[in-house]
Amino acid sequence: MLMKFLFVSLGIVMISGVVGLFTNGINLSLVAYLKNIWQILVSLTSPSEITITNESNNTYSMFPTFWSYYSYSIIIFISSILLATFTAFTLTYFTVQLPKKASTIMLKILNFLESLPDLFIIIIIQFSVIVIFKRTGVLLAPVAGGNDPVYFLPIVALSILPAIFIFRMCLLLVEDELTKPYVELALSKGFKKMYIFTTHIVRNIMPSLMNHMKSFILILLSNLIVFERLFNIYGITHFIFAFPQVDVISFSLILFYIPIFILLMISNVIIHLTTGQKVVL
Numbered sequence: 001m002l003m004k005f006l007f008v009s010l011g012i013v014m015i016s017g018v019v020g021l022f023t024n025g026i027n028l029s030l031v032a033y034l035k036n037i038w039q040i041l042v043s044l045t046s047p048s049e050i051t052i053t054n055e056s057n058n059t060y061s062m063f064p065t066f067w068s069y070y071s072y073s074i075i076i077f078i079s080s081i082l083l084a085t086f087t088a089f090t091l092t093y094f095t096v097q098l099p100k101k102a103s104t105i106m107l108k109i110l111n112f113l114e115s116l117p118d119l120f121i122i123i124i125i126q127f128s129v130i131v132i133f134k135r136t137g138v139l140l141a142p143v144a145g146g147n148d149p150v151y152f153l154p155i156v157a158l159s160i161l162p163a164i165f166i167f168r169m170c171l172l173l174v175e176d177e178l179t180k181p182y183v184e185l186a187l188s189k190g191f192k193k194m195y196i197f198t199t200h201i202v203r204n205i206m207p208s209l210m211n212h213m214k215s216f217i218l219i220l221l222s223n224l225i226v227f228e229r230l231f232n233i234y235g236i237t238h239f240i241f242a243f244p245q246v247d248v249i250s251f252s253l254i255l256f257y258i259p260i261f262i263l264l265m266i267s268n269v270i271i272h273l274t275t276g277q278k279v280v281l
Contacts, residue, residue, distance in 0.1 A: 005261050012253045013040050020246035036246045043247035050251060052243040062248060066239065070252070073235035074259055076154050077224055081263070084159040084220075088166035089202070096174055096197055103171065110168040114161070122230055125157045150233070158227050162220050169212055173205040206271050213267070217260060 020036035021027050043050050050062045095106055174197070177183065186196045228237040236256055240249055 005257075008257060008261070009254050012257070013037060013044075013250050016040055016246050016250035016253070019244070019249055023244050023246070040247050040250045044251060044254075047251055050247050052245065052248060054243075062243075062251075066252070069234060069236050069239035070255060072149055072233070073224065073228070073237070073256065076151065076158060076233070076235065077220065077256075078259060078263070079151070079155045080158040080162065080220060080224075083155060084162040084166055087159065087163040088170055091163075091167050092170040092174060093194075093197065095171060096178075097194065103175065107168065107171055110164055110171070113164050114168060116161075119226065119230075121160055122157065122227065125153070125160075126230075129153065150231070154227055154231055154233055157231075158220065158223055161223060162216055165212075165216060165219060166209070169209060170205065173208050174201055177201045177204055203274055207275060210267060210271060213264060217264075 014037070017033050017036035017040060021029070021032060048061070048063065051059050052062050052065070053059045095103055098106070178201070182200070183196055186200070187193065224235075225237050227233065228235045236252055240252055
């Protein structure tokens with residue numbers, strides 16, 4: 001697992017070096033790229049010495065300014081993961097109790113919703129908040145503007161598409177699991193369908209579901225970038241765009257990846273302990 005983390009970190013460093021070639025004009029030079037890589041590696045060995053330069057050309061330490069942007073994005077990101085997962089499993093729990101025809105219709109609806117562009121959903125959410133505010137005077141949550149942290153609306157909005165993705169995967173996996181002999185045997189012995197679902201099926205589908213976690217994480221990350229820009233969220237994306245230095249970009253992305261890596265590692269350990277299977281992440 002540690003080697004995977006190091007490889008991902010190395011990939012981030014190399015990509016950040018490429019980004020640096022386009023920061024101040026276009027400079028497609030191997031020498032410039034190697035200089036960027038060296039600057040990043042030196043900075044990563046002593047992150048406390050990383051500096052940022054504002055629009056007034058004033059240079060100062062990246063810390064502690066960085067932490068407020070970083071923590072804001074991490075809270076939104078992790079909360080969205082948890083909310084999307086909880087929502088998906090809850091909906092799956094209730095959908096399993098429906099007739100087969102209803103589950104088929106639900107899958108078709110999910111396929112349609114998953115095909116909707118992220119931007120379309122963002123616009124619908126923003127428009128809905130504005131309409132509700134105009135008609136009732138109740139502001140559910142600020143959509144954009146201001147420096148005060150806003151959590152509720154970004155977390156809910158960011159979790160919608162991932163929740164749909166997980167919900168659809170859960171339904172497909174559960175339907176496949178319901179056709180297996182052990183389910184029929186358990187039903188013939190008088191066990192209730194929901195008992196089988198919570199005790200056996202959920203545990204058995206977890207390894208397969210975890211195999212799709214990379215796609216799930218990528219959906220969330222791409223959505224986070226769009227959401228932070230459109231919701232005017234002062235998170236890690238705003239910080240990187242404000243200070244597009246190669247060492248700042250690389251350090252920010254690696255640090256953002258750490259909690260994701262830890263979450264995946266913990267999930268992998270739990271699945272291994274409960275099912276005896278290892279998931280390749």
